[in-house]
Amino acid sequence: MAKIYSKKSVADSNMKPKKETISFLLNYSKALSYLKVSGLKVEVIAN
Amino acid sequence: MTNVQIPDALLVKNYIAGDEKSLGTLITRHQSRIYNFIFSKINDRDVCDDVFQDTFIKVIKTLKSNSYNEEGKFLPWVMRIAHNLVIDHFRKNKKMPMLRETEEFSIFSIMSDDVPNIEKQMITLQIENDLQKLIQELPEDQKQVLIMRMYQDLSFKEISEQTGVSINTALGRMRYALLNLRKVIDKNKIMLAN
Numbered sequence: 610m611a612k613i614y615s616k617k618s619v620a621d622s623n624m625k626p627k628k629e630t631i632s633f634l635l636n637y638s639k640a641l642s643y644l645k646v647s648g649l650k651v652e653v654i655a656n
Numbered sequence: 657m658t659n660v661q662i663p664d665a666l667l668v669k670n671y672i673a674g675d676e677k678s679l680g681t682l683i684t685r686h687q688s689r690i691y692n693f694i695f696s697k698i699n700d701r702d703v704c705d706d707v708f709q710d711t712f713i714k715v716i717k718t719l720k721s722n723s724y725n726e727e728g729k730f731l732p733w734v735m736r737i738a739h740n741l742v743i744d745h746f747r748k749n750k751k752m753p754m755l756r757e758t759e760e761f762s763i764f765s766i767m768s769d770d771v772p773n774i775e776k777q778m779i780t781l782q783i784e785n786d787l788q789k790l791i792q793e794l795p796e797d798q799k800q801v802l803i804m805r806m807y808q809d810l811s812f813k814e815i816s817e818q819t820g821v822s823i824n825t826a827l828g829r830m831r832y833a834l835l836n837l838r839k840v841i842d843k844n845k846i847m848l849a850n
Binding site: 623624625626627630631633634635637638639641642643650652 | 676679680683687688691692695701704705708709712713716717720721722
């Protein structure tokens, strides 16, 4: 019988990033803001 | 009740206007497609999470700094960022490959310490001592040339000047010194290998 040599994809189509990654991104987004200082955009991260 | 999905473009607009929840909605909506795209290229969950995170950090920075060009669609734009970061990852990895220890592969099989271990140091010392004893057994003129050449690193010209013989004679003495050493080594079955 013919063998199927093609490798089955390891990826599960429902894979998602870790909850911590999402939580980090949302917190990062809340903390990040841009200030305009004499025509320049300055990145500010609120602690 | 009909569940009307807010379009990406509106969520992006709301997010830029300060609605943080819109980002959550966008991430939830597209996380699977983006994550699976990255995983299909990288095949390592930890690295995949890092690339996913870097992708959205770039998205957040671009949107918050008002640098987002609304002409394109949101998902293809994020996918392009992810794609570029995957390429960056492979470029970096090529310069400094990351290896993980598995059952079949041990990191110590490719890592080695250049410094010889105690056993090797002792063997080398022993060989050097044995060789010096053998050299002492050589005829005086041969021994002199061999020591000057091998231990004092003199050229045959310098040896001929210092010993008062021609270069050819010095070369001949060196040749006989080596032949005699080999003979003694073979005769006594001495192992001089490390």
